[in-house]
Amino acid sequence: MKSYNDDSLALHTDAYQINMTETYWHDDIHNRKAVFELYFRKMPFGNGYGVFAGLEKIIEYIKGFSFSESDIEYLREAVGYEEEFLTYLKTIQFTGTIRSMKEGELVFDNEPILQVESTLAEAQLIETALLNIVNYQTLIATKASRIKQVLGEEKALEFGSRRAQEMDAAIWGTRAAFIAGFDATSNVRAGKMFGIPVAGTHAHSMIQVYKSDYLAMKKYAESCVRREKKVFIPLVDTYDVLRSGVPAAIKVAKEFEGQVTFAGVRLDGGDMAYLSKKTRQMLDEAGFHSTQIVASSDLDEETILSLKAQGAKIDVWGIGTKLITAFDQPALGAVYKIVAIEDDQGNMLIRLKFLQIQKK
Structure with missing residues (x-):
């Protein structure tokens, strides 16, 4: 019987994170400094605050972040990334900085809970896992509060x-x-x-x-x-x-x-x-x-x-x-957005995303 235990969590990500990383690598911008922020847009449960939780698991995840040989073999066979890119993925570990609220602190909508400053590739690859962790644990902590x-x-x-x-x-x-x-x-x-x-x-x-x-x-x-x-x-x-x-x-x-x-x-x-x-x-x-x-x-x-x-x-x-189960609201809806990127001169450029709202 196949074992489903896997110590490597680097593949705990969405496919498009790796696709984007491949694009950055080909364009030789993967090592540029980037800043991302994680936050939620709307208060859960109609509450006046959220309670942050998830940092401990994030630290555990970041410390162990790397692609194993079996991860690379899977990407080779399942997707067919070119060998040079796969060789690059083998070398990736998180080298950046994460600034965070303390667990148990009150957090509010549209306020950064986490800020990730790292290379563009590293910051992109960890997005899914960070959202997965914070979305669930912060929701449960808020309900418990x-x-x-x-x-x-x-x-x-x-x-x-x-x-x-x-x-x-x-x-x-x-x-x-x-x-x-x-x-x-x-x-x-x-x-x-x-x-x-x-x-x-x-x-x-x-x-x-x-x-x-x-x-x-x-x-x-x-x-x-x-x-x-x-x-x-x-x-x-x-x-x-x-x-x-x-x-x-x-x-x-x-x-x-x-x-x-x-x-x-x-x-x-x-x-x-x-x-x-x-x-x-x-x-x-x-x-x-x-x-x-x-x-x-x-x-x-x-x-x-x-x-x-x-x-x-x-x-x-x-x-x-x-x-x-956070029965009455099973999703927090936290997002992870780029807020700054280094240009080819070493300058940090601000990046903001605006929602286009259509009025009927």
């Missing part, structure tokens, strides 16, 4: 991995959310890579494996006892939250008192405003005043505002699909 604004000091957990558009999106989207103020993630790989705290409970399937809420939660509590952090947070809405889920959680917590910390219960659907209030009442009546209620299930800032307006008793929020 909107959610955190609504939550204030309440904890926000990133739960989106299974709904993300592929593995890289899950990993780097998690990091973008953390930059914007999220507190933890369910993604263990992201936790390892970036030092983000990891949090998780269990799924409905574990309850269904056993005969009842009570038996499943008891087995889960036994596992929690064996861990260094003896935290018990069961999912209570598999069957009936108020008749079986919460009562079973309380019963198990009392049986394991002193062995585990009954830190919370998780609700993953239904009428969360009503169920959270009733769950809070049941926990308090059982003496578990400090046990928190964790909510998940397609939450975003609008849903959270609605739940708060209904008086929901939720302490911790697990945000998945609508964060990691």
